[in-house]
Amino acid sequence: MDKLLIRGGKRLSGDVTISGAKNAALPILCAALLTADDLVLSNVPHLQDVVTITGLMKQMGLRVQENGDQMVLNGNDITRPEAPYELVKTMRASILVLGPLLARFGQAKVSLPGGCAIGSRPVDQHIKGLQAMGAEIHIEGGYIYAKAKRLKGARIVTDMITVTGTENLLMAAVLADGETVLENAAREPEVGDLANLLVKMGAKIEGIGTDRLVIQGVEQLHGASHEVIADRIETGTFLCAVAATGGDVTLRRTRAGLLDAALDKLRDAGAILTSGEDWIRIQMARRPKAVSFRTTEYPGFPTDMQAQFMALNCIADGTSHVTETIFENRFMHVQELNRLGTAIDVEGNTAIVTGVEKFIGAPVMATDLRASASLVIAGLAAQGETVVERIYHLDRGYDRMEAKLSAIGADIQRIK
Numbered sequence: 419m420d421k422l423l424i425r426g427g428k429r430l431s432g433d434v435t436i437s438g439a440k441n442a443a444l445p446i447l448c449a450a451l452l453t454a455d456d457l458v459l460s461n462v463p464h465l466q467d468v469v470t471i472t473g474l475m476k477q478m479g480l481r482v483q484e485n486g487d488q489m490v491l492n493g494n495d496i497t498r499p500e501a502p503y504e505l506v507k508t509m510r511a512s513i514l515v516l517g518p519l520l521a522r523f524g525q526a527k528v529s530l531p532g533g534c535a536i537g538s539r540p541v542d543q544h545i546k547g548l549q550a551m552g553a554e555i556h557i558e559g560g561y562i563y564a565k566a567k568r569l570k571g572a573r574i575v576t577d578m579i580t581v582t583g584t585e586n587l588l589m590a591a592v593l594a595d596g597e598t599v600l601e602n603a604a605r606e607p608e609v610g611d612l613a614n615l616l617v618k619m620g621a622k623i624e625g626i627g628t629d630r631l632v633i634q635g636v637e638q639l640h641g642a643s644h645e646v647i648a649d650r651i652e653t654g655t656f657l658c659a660v661a662a663t664g665g666d667v668t669l670r671r672t673r674a675g676l677l678d679a680a681l682d683k684l685r686d687a688g689a690i691l692t693s694g695e696d697w698i699r700i701q702m703a704r705r706p707k708a709v710s711f712r713t714t715e716y717p718g719f720p721t722d723m724q725a726q727f728m729a730l731n732c733i734a735d736g737t738s739h740v741t742e743t744i745f746e747n748r749f750m751h752v753q754e755l756n757r758l759g760t761a762i763d764v765e766g767n768t769a770i771v772t773g774v775e776k777f778i779g780a781p782v783m784a785t786d787l788r789a790s791a792s793l794v795i796a797g798l799a800a801q802g803e804t805v806v807e808r809i810y811h812l813d814r815g816y817d818r819m820e821a822k823l824s825a826i827g828a829d830i831q832r833i834k
């Protein structure tokens with residue numbers, strides 16, 4: 419299994435190009451199931467999750483051509499609307515095939531994703547919403563069996579704000595008969611990116627970017643071209659790395675407006691941030707100040723940035739309170755960070771982080787995607803060598819992270 423060897427203490431400087439967003443690319447790739455025409459995508463990130471979702475859809479009959487960060491997908495020959503457990507278990511976002519398969523083919527068999535390291539993560543809201551649209555659904559042997567001659571528009575109010583739930587129901591509603599209203603919809607930019615693509619494919623959607631999506635179903639969708647938006651979590655991760663090590667780095671092909679809440683916290687920590695239409699520059703010349711925050715749905719502070727900011731707080735001046743409100747078990751990085759000599763206590767869903775002036779590298783184990791990123795940031799800021807094991811988690815969601823970090827001066831290498 420691959421590992422990362424990091425020799426910490428290097429200042430970071432230069433330019434980094436941010437990739438397309440994992441959490442936009444995954445639902446957008448699934449939208450290829452909604453049409454028999456070509457979907458032409460650009461800025462598709464090189465990620466294991468992208469390999470997994472395209473592999474899953476290829477075994478259904480989807481044709482995929484790749485060329486760098488471009489991809490052409492064609493769903494004319496889909497014969498098996500099924501998602502087997504072997505593929506779904508490695509990536510929960512595979513549940514995103516359920517809505518489009520049911521909407522276009524009137525049936526789907528999709529493995530239940532199960533929980534993961536950060537929480538139990540049920541998909542009851544996806545199922546409840548599809549049932550409200552007239553789908554007959556039963557669960558047997560760990561699989562969701564769904565069928566509906568044609569889905570019918572409905573008013574759906576989800577119990578909580580769910581990102582992939584909103585995306586699944588949106589992809590179902592675009593081909594349903596009549597009007598669907600999704601209340602309490604997620605407002606994450608990735609939901610908006612999917613909705614904008616669907617409109618290009620001929621869908622009728624109002625309220626994009628708001629918590630109320632109104633969809634008039636159409637008979638069929640056609641092909642379209644689309645560029646995936648920048649990954650705001652990769653952006654935030656690189657910004658945290660520079661804030662933790664000190665330096666001067668410009669991130670290209672990304673946008674400050676995607677992550678205002680995280681940028682505010684970086685400013686509070688002492689970073690100087692400037693930005694233009696498609697770049698963000700961070701200058702950090704001092705020890706960071708501790709920053710407290712609570713994770714919430716967009717536009718609040720993202721749960722997917724919690725671990726990386728916790729690593730930053732570990733070397734900051736002062737004590738911070740980090741409260742996780744989205745997932746019940748998203749502090750797996752705490753024990754690993756403490757192996758480097760950091761000082762974090764957990765009380766319920768709040769971590770109390772007492773900043774230390776320095777920490778020393780150690781072998782650590784990645785437990786999930788963003789936990790891995792926090793260990794890389796801590797390793798970059800630590801003295802001596804840190805070895806991060808189980809980086810297959812990192813490869814799920816970061817596009818060539820070690821190459822991008824090396825290019826701005828980090829001493830980091832992959833050990834096969």
Ligand SMILES: CC(=O)N[C@H]1[C@@H](OP(=O)(O)OP(=O)(O)OC[C@H]2O[C@@H](n3ccc(=O)[nH]c3=O)[C@H](O)[C@@H]2O)O[C@H](CO)[C@@H](O)[C@@H]1O
Nearest residue numbers: 441511539540541542543544579580581582583722744745
């Ligand atoms: C591929 C993708 O886009 N993943 C993102 C997505 O995950 P994902 O879409 O899985 O997360 P949700 O927004 O659905 O989860 C929010 C909360 O709702 C709960 N819930 C959700 C659905 C449901 O049917 N029942 C239920 O109880 C979850 O357990 C969680 O506590 O949003 C999360 C929250 O911003 C991010 O951390 C993930 O990176």
Ligand SMILES: C=C(OP(=O)(O)O)C(=O)O
Nearest residue numbers: 441510511722787788815
């Ligand atoms: C939790 C994440 O992803 P997923 O929903 O794919 O597990 C993430 O991107 O941080």
